[in-house]
Amino acid sequence: MDKHSVDRLIEERYQSLSPVLQRAARYVMDNPKDMALNSMRTIASSAGLQSSTMHRLARELGFDGYESFRSVYRTWLTEGSSSFSERATALQKRSGSDEAEKLIRELLHADDAHLTQLTTPDTLASIKNASDILGKARRIYVAGLRSLFPAAFYFNYACGMFMHNTRLLMGIAGTFSDDLREGGSEDALLVFTYNPYARDSVSAVEFARQQGMRIVSVTDSTLSPIAKQSHALVIVPNRTPSLFPSVVPAMSIAQILVAMLVARGGKKSLQEIKKSEAQLQRFAVYVE
Known part of the structure; x- marks a missing residue:
């Protein structure tokens, strides 16, 4: 409990x-x-x-x-x-060599347990619901701030290989929510947020809901301030002895959603992926 x-x-x-x-x-x-x-x-x-x-x-x-x-x-x-300073203090108390291996094991076991919990029937149904909403959206706006920016960035980046309707809310020069002005009932907002919840993420969800957009939330609790406003709610466990809550479950959900969108994308997605690969080769992005 x-x-x-x-x-x-x-x-x-x-x-x-x-x-x-x-x-x-x-x-x-x-x-x-x-x-x-x-x-x-x-x-x-x-x-x-x-x-x-x-x-x-x-x-x-x-x-x-x-x-x-x-x-x-x-x-x-x-x-x-607890606060970040309290968590850091707790970690420093375990800095001795006899604690190092124990801490490593705890961190790895925590994320292993997190991923196992994502396979429950309710969570699987939530992920499928999220995929259905995103797959039908005209545009997908993606938000993830601070430690969860990598999950949002990955989703947007990976989707760019085979679809061209995602927009990452970056926040450059204070423009975080500007793109949402164009959102409407045919669009969706995918948001990643954990406690402590970033104010801009919560505000983006409230605004998007007012615009009639469908909300797909990846968060840590049914008590999250964005939970009740969500059309698809994926709850991910994230407790860990580390400084920040674990980003591994959120990253996993981002990867899963991308894979499900590819799987339902048909020939058009395959064609777009081939074009993306050709462009990467043209610019010699990767070392041969």
Whole structure:
């Protein structure tokens, strides 16, 4: 169970809790970092409660005890929702030679687990839905800012080999959203965004939706600010001990969507790919 699941569980159970457990639950919701960093005695004291109250709340929510309850918040803090400086500090504490191999394994195992999770029936259906929307679009606008720019760039670059209706929202000289003025109901916006969500990405989705465009979102949670506005929503796991959330799942989705568009492209796509290859050879782009 992750923090988002616990938050939802507390919200669902809140009215049925006793007044003292409601106080404890409210403190937990308002102070997740304290939950991750402090003992049960310290948390209870800060909340003005007895230690046993925190244990009772954990049991009420289905945990074996306070420590298993607290571990949810520890994972949340170290793997995804802490500040960059906090994550960097945690990494530096593992700089010793005896920690290096363990950290490498954790990073690789995390991404292996991420990719495995993308094969669930719901995610596969979401990817297919995204492919259908993009395949039918007159124009495809592509957005991905900061650490997720590589996913957006790859999609736009790869599609340029066999189709000519994608536009990457670059943001050069502050023009990030300018191309969206031309968007309409026959067009789609593909956006990649993780927590912390880039303001321009969220604004682009809101504007595109107002323009009647179809929204394909690749994001990290159903609680993402773009989730409810999406016509196709692909949720990707991204928790990792690294400095940033993992970009591997988003890159994988970008590659998959390109492959699916090629697969449905027919002879026209093949002809365009041959033309692109000829042009690359003409300019000797690659070393023989």
